[in-house]
Amino acid sequence: xxxxxxxxxxxxxxxxxxxxxxxxxxxxxxxxxxxxxxxxxxxxxxxxxxxxxxxxxxxxxxxxxxxxxxxxxxxxxxxxxxxxxxxxxxxxxxxxxxxxxxxxxxxxxxxxxxxxxxxxxxxxxxxxxxxxxxxxxxxxxxxxxxxxxxxxxxxxxxxxxxxxxxxxxxxxxxxxxxxxxxxxxxxxxxxxxxxxxxxxxxxxxx
Amino acid sequence: xxxxxxxxxxxxxxxxxxxxxxxxxxxxxxxxxxxxxxxxxxxxxxxxxxxxxxxxxxxxxxxxxxxxxxxxxxxxxxxxxxxxxxxxxxxxxxxxxxxxxxxxxxxxxxxxxxxxxxxxxxxxxxxxxxxxxxxxxxxxxxxxxxxxxxxxxxxxxxxxxxxxxxxxxxxxxxxxxxxxxxxxxxxxxxxxxxxxxxxxxxxxxx
Amino acid sequence: xxxxxxxxxxxxxxxxxxxxxxxxxxxxxxxxxxxxxxxxxxxxxxxxxxxxxxxxxxxxxxxxxxxxxxxxxxxxxxxxxxxxxxxxxxxxxxxxxxxxxxxxxxxxxxxxxxxxxxxxxxxxxxxxxxxxxxxxxxxxxxxxxxxxxxxxxxxxxxxxxxxxxxxxxxxxxxxxxxxxxxxxxxxxxxxxxxxxxxxxxxxxxx
Amino acid sequence: xxxxxxxxxxxxxxxxxxxxxxxxxxxxxxxxxxxxxxxxxxxxxxxxxxxxxxxxxxxxxxxxxxxxxxxxxxxxxxxxxxxxxxxxxxxxxxxxxxxxxxxxxxxxxxxxxxxxxxxxxxxxxxxxxxxxxxxxxxxxxxxxxxxxxxxxxxxxxxxxxxxxxxxxxxxxxxxxxxxxxxxxxxxxxxxxxxxxxxxxxxxxxx
DNA sequence: GCCTAATCGAGACGGTACGTCTTGTCTTAAT
DNA sequence: ATTAAGACAAGACGTACCGTCTCGATTAGGC
Numbered sequence: 058x059x060x061x062x063x064x065x066x067x068x069x070x071x072x073x074x075x076x077x078x079x080x081x082x083x084x085x086x087x088x089x090x091x092x093x094x095x096x097x098x099x100x101x102x103x104x105x106x107x108x109x110x111x112x113x114x115x116x117x118x119x120x121x122x123x124x125x126x127x128x129x130x131x132x133x134x135x136x137x138x139x140x141x142x143x144x145x146x147x148x149x150x151x152x153x154x155x156x157x158x159x160x161x162x163x164x165x166x167x168x169x170x171x172x173x174x175x176x177x178x179x180x181x182x183x184x185x186x187x188x189x190x191x192x193x194x195x196x197x198x199x200x201x202x203x204x205x206x207x208x209x210x211x212x213x214x215x216x217x218x219x220x221x222x223x224x225x226x227x228x229x230x231x232x233x234x235x236x237x238x239x240x241x242x243x244x245x246x247x248x249x250x251x252x253x254x255x256x257x258x259x260x261x262x263x
Numbered sequence: 264x265x266x267x268x269x270x271x272x273x274x275x276x277x278x279x280x281x282x283x284x285x286x287x288x289x290x291x292x293x294x295x296x297x298x299x300x301x302x303x304x305x306x307x308x309x310x311x312x313x314x315x316x317x318x319x320x321x322x323x324x325x326x327x328x329x330x331x332x333x334x335x336x337x338x339x340x341x342x343x344x345x346x347x348x349x350x351x352x353x354x355x356x357x358x359x360x361x362x363x364x365x366x367x368x369x370x371x372x373x374x375x376x377x378x379x380x381x382x383x384x385x386x387x388x389x390x391x392x393x394x395x396x397x398x399x400x401x402x403x404x405x406x407x408x409x410x411x412x413x414x415x416x417x418x419x420x421x422x423x424x425x426x427x428x429x430x431x432x433x434x435x436x437x438x439x440x441x442x443x444x445x446x447x448x449x450x451x452x453x454x455x456x457x458x459x460x461x462x463x464x465x466x467x468x469x
Numbered sequence: 470x471x472x473x474x475x476x477x478x479x480x481x482x483x484x485x486x487x488x489x490x491x492x493x494x495x496x497x498x499x500x501x502x503x504x505x506x507x508x509x510x511x512x513x514x515x516x517x518x519x520x521x522x523x524x525x526x527x528x529x530x531x532x533x534x535x536x537x538x539x540x541x542x543x544x545x546x547x548x549x550x551x552x553x554x555x556x557x558x559x560x561x562x563x564x565x566x567x568x569x570x571x572x573x574x575x576x577x578x579x580x581x582x583x584x585x586x587x588x589x590x591x592x593x594x595x596x597x598x599x600x601x602x603x604x605x606x607x608x609x610x611x612x613x614x615x616x617x618x619x620x621x622x623x624x625x626x627x628x629x630x631x632x633x634x635x636x637x638x639x640x641x642x643x644x645x646x647x648x649x650x651x652x653x654x655x656x657x658x659x660x661x662x663x664x665x666x667x668x669x670x671x672x673x674x675x
Numbered sequence: 676x677x678x679x680x681x682x683x684x685x686x687x688x689x690x691x692x693x694x695x696x697x698x699x700x701x702x703x704x705x706x707x708x709x710x711x712x713x714x715x716x717x718x719x720x721x722x723x724x725x726x727x728x729x730x731x732x733x734x735x736x737x738x739x740x741x742x743x744x745x746x747x748x749x750x751x752x753x754x755x756x757x758x759x760x761x762x763x764x765x766x767x768x769x770x771x772x773x774x775x776x777x778x779x780x781x782x783x784x785x786x787x788x789x790x791x792x793x794x795x796x797x798x799x800x801x802x803x804x805x806x807x808x809x810x811x812x813x814x815x816x817x818x819x820x821x822x823x824x825x826x827x828x829x830x831x832x833x834x835x836x837x838x839x840x841x842x843x844x845x846x847x848x849x850x851x852x853x854x855x856x857x858x859x860x861x862x863x864x865x866x867x868x869x870x871x872x873x874x875x876x877x878x879x880x881x
Numbered sequence: 882g883c884c885t886a887a888t889c890g891a892g893a894c895g896g897t898a899c900g901t902c903t904t905g906t907c908t909t910a911a912t
Numbered sequence: 913a914t915t916a917a918g919a920c921a922a923g924a925c926g927t928a929c930c931g932t933c934t935c936g937a938t939t940a941g942g943c
Binding site: 484 | 890891892893894895896897
C-alpha cells in the first residue's frame with residue numbers, strides 16, 4: 058500500500074507563521090489607517106512578508122479583511138447569568154465592545170459594502186462571520202427553553218427562520234447604533250434594547 | 264429683515280444644472296460600477312463636466328456619494344393604514360425596496376464605513392440621512408398615540424431616547440437582513456419582524 | 470479670418486522643461502547604474518517628474534534611451550585638417566571619445582540588441598542616430614573630392630551605397646574595438662585603421 | 676591515460692544531459708522571446724529542469740546566454756576558395772548568415788551591452804567568442820602568405836596587433852551592417868566590402 | 882457695449898497604490 | 913549531493929486615480 062496522502066505536494070510548504078503575521082498586521086493597519094488607506098503593500102511590510110506571499114493566499118483586500126475581522130468575533134461567548142434577559146444583555150455588551158474597536162468598525166462595514174457587488178465575497182462573509190456567530194442565538198434559546206422561559210418549537214423550519222430574524226434584529230440594532238447613529242451601545246442602551254426585544258415596543262414607551 | 268446675499272459675487276455664476284447632472288451621474292456610476300470602482304473622473308465624464316467643476320462643489324468621493332444617496336431616502340413616506348403594525352410594515356417595506364436598489368446598497372454602507380474615521384463625514388451622514396428619516400418614527404408614534412395604541416410619554420428626554428432606539432432597531436434590522444445576511448426583506452419577514460417589535464420575542468417563538 | 474492653428478489643443482500644455490530634465494536624468498542614470506539596472510521610476514525621481522509624465526512622452530525604456538543617447542552623437546563635427554586621412558582620423562577620434570563615455574557604452578548596444586525584435590525601435594534608431602550621422606561621411610567625401618583626393622561619382626545610387634558601406638565599416642570598427650574587444654581606440658589604433666581604410670589591407674601587413 | 680576526476684565526488688552526480696538541454700532551451704527562448712523577455716524560469720521550464728539546477732551551473736542570464744550564443748560561432752570555417760579575396764568573402768558570408776539568425780541577433784549585442792559594466796562578463800565574452808574566432812583571421816593570413824598574396828611579418832607583436840585590427844574591421848562592419856543599419860549583408864555588399872578591405876577606399880569610389 | 886472676474890472644458894502634472902512578474906535564495910521530499 | 917517543485921523576500925513593471933494646476937474660452941453682472 059502506497060502513501061496515504063495523495064503525494065504530499067512537492068516543493069517548499071507554505072509558511073504557517075506568515076498567515077498569522079499577515080492577519081495581525083492587517084488588524085494593526087486597520088487601527089492606524091482605516092479601511093480606505095490600508096494598502097496591501099503596507100500590510101506586507103508590517104508582516105515582514107513579500108506582497109507575493111500575501112497575494113498567493115488572498116485574492117485581495119476584501120478577502121483579507123474578512124478573515125482578519127472574522128477572528129475578532131470568535132471571542133464572543135454566551136454567559137450564563139441566570140435569565141434570558143441577563144444572557145442577552147451580556148452577549149450584546151460583548152458585541153458592542155468588539156464594535157468599539159477601530160479594527161472592527163471600519164473593516165466590517167467596508168467589506169459588507171463591497172459584498173453587495175461580489176457574490177463570492179458575500180458568501181465568504183456569511184461563512185466566516187454571520188453563520189459562525191448564529192450559534193449564540195441558538196445557545197441562548199436552548200438555555201432559555203431549558204429554564205422554561207421560552208416554549209419549545211414544534212416546527213424546525215420556523216425555528217430556524219426565527220433564529221435568523223433574532224440575529225438580524227440584535228446584530229443590526231447594535232451595528233446601527235454603533236456605526237450609523239455613532240452613539241455608544243452602553244449598559245443603559247443595552248438594557249432598554251433587551252426590554253424591547255423581549256417584551257415589545259409598548260414596554261419601553263410606557 | 265432676512266440676510267441678503269452679501270454682494271452677489273461677481274463673475275460667471277455656477278451652473279445649477281451641473282449639480283443635478285453630477286448627482287445623477289454618481290448614482291448611475293454606483294449602479295454600474297459600485298462604490299470601489301467608481302471614480303470621480305468617470306462621474307465627471309458621465310455628467311459632461313470637467314473634474315475641476317466637481318471638485319469645486321464636493322470635497323471628494325465620500326461627500327459626493329452621501330449627497331447622491333441621501334436623495335434616495337427622501338421619497339420614504341409613512342402610510343396611514345389604520346394600525347401601528349400596518350403602518351410599520353408599510354414603511355419598512357418601502358425602506359427594504361430602496362435598499363434593494365444597487366445605488367443604495369453599496370453606496371450607503373461604504374460611506375458609513377468611511378465615516379468611522381472621519382468626524383465631518385459622520386456628521387454629514389447624520390444630517391443628510393439619519394436625522395432626516397427619524398421623522399418617520401416620530402410620525403408613527405404620534406399617530407399611534409392618537410389612535411390610543413401607545414401611551415403618551417411624560418418625559419420628553421426619555422421619549423427622544425426611545426425614538427432613537429426604535430430607529431436603530433428598525434433600520435438596523437432591515438439593513439442587516441438585506442446587506443449582511445443578504446436575504447430579501449419580503450412581506451413574510453416584515454410581518455414577523457413587526458410582530459417581534461411590537462410584542463416581543465415570545466410572540467414569534469411560541 | 471479665424472485663428473490659423475486649428476484650435477491650439479485644449480488643456481494644460483506639456484512642460485518643455487520636463488523633456489530636457491528627463492533626458493539628462495536618463496544619461497545620469499546610465500552612468501551610475503548602466504542599462505540593465507536603470508529603472509524608469511528612478512529616472513522619473515531624478516528628473517523630479519512623475520512616472521506618468523515620462524510614460525506620456527516615451528513608450529518605454531528603449532525609446533527613452535535612444536533619444537538620450539542620440540543627443541550625444543550630435544556633437545560630432547568633421548574637422549578640416551587638410552587631408553582626407555587627417556579628417557577621418559579626427560572624426561574617428563571624436564567618435565571613440567563618445568563611446569568611451571559610460572552613458573553611451575551600455576545604452577547604445579542595449580537598444581541595438583532590443584531593436585532586433587522591434588521594427589519601430591529599429592526605425593527610431595535609424596532616424597535619430599544612424600541617418601543623422603551619415604552626414605559626416607557625405608561631408609568628408611565632398612571635401613576630399615574638392616581637394617581632388619577622391620574622384621567624383623557618375624552614378625548617384627552607387628555613391629549612396631558606397632557612403633553606407635563606409636559608414637558601416639568606420640562605425641562598426643570603432644564600436645567593435647571599443648565595446649566588443651574592449652580595447653581603447655587610441656591615436657595609434659586610429660592611425661592604423663585609417664591606413665587600412667584608405668589603402669587596403671596590404672598597406673599595414675607589410 | 677588522461678586526467679582522472681580527483682575523487683569522484685559523493686552524492687548524486689550532475690546530469691550531463693541537463694547542460695545541453697539548458698543551452699538549447701536558451702536558444703529556443705531567444706528565438707521566441709528575444710533577450711529582454713527571456714526569463715530563467717522560462718528556460719528552466721523548457722529544459723525540463725528546476726531553476727535551482729540552472730543557477731547551480733550559471734551565475735545568471737548573461738553568462739548563460741554567452742555560452743548559448745558562443746556555440747553558434749563555432750561552426751564558422753575558413754573555406755579555401757583559392758584567393759584571399761574569395762576566402763574573405765566566404766567567411767564573411769558565413770558570419771552574416773549566423774547574424775541573420777534571431778538567437779544570435781538579440782543575444783550577442785545584449786551581452787556586449789551588459790559587459791560594459793561587468794569585467795568578468797567581458798572576459799567571458801572575450802574567451803568564449805572573440806578570441807576563439809580570431810583563429811579565422813590568423814588562418815586566412817597564413818594561407819594568403821603561403822600563396823604569396825601577403826608578405827610575411829618580421830615583428831610578431833605588430834602582426835598580432837594587425838590581426839586584432841582586421842578582426843575589428845571585419846566583425847564590426849558585418850555587425851553594424853546587419854544589426855544597426857539593419858540591412859542584409861548579401862553577396863553584393865560582401866563583395867564591395869572585401870574590395871575596400873583589400874584595396875582601400877579609393878577602389879570603390881572610383 | 883465694454884470690463885471684470887469667476888466659471889467652464891480640457892488635459893498635463895506630482896504622487897501613490899495597484900496586481901503581476903522576475904530574480905536569486907530557500908526549503909521540502911525523492912532519488 | 914543533486915534533483916524537481918515551489919514558496920519566499922525584494923523590487924520594477926506599466927496602469928489607474930487622486931487632487932491640483934494651468935491653459936484658452938465662456939458668460940454673466942456692473943459700468
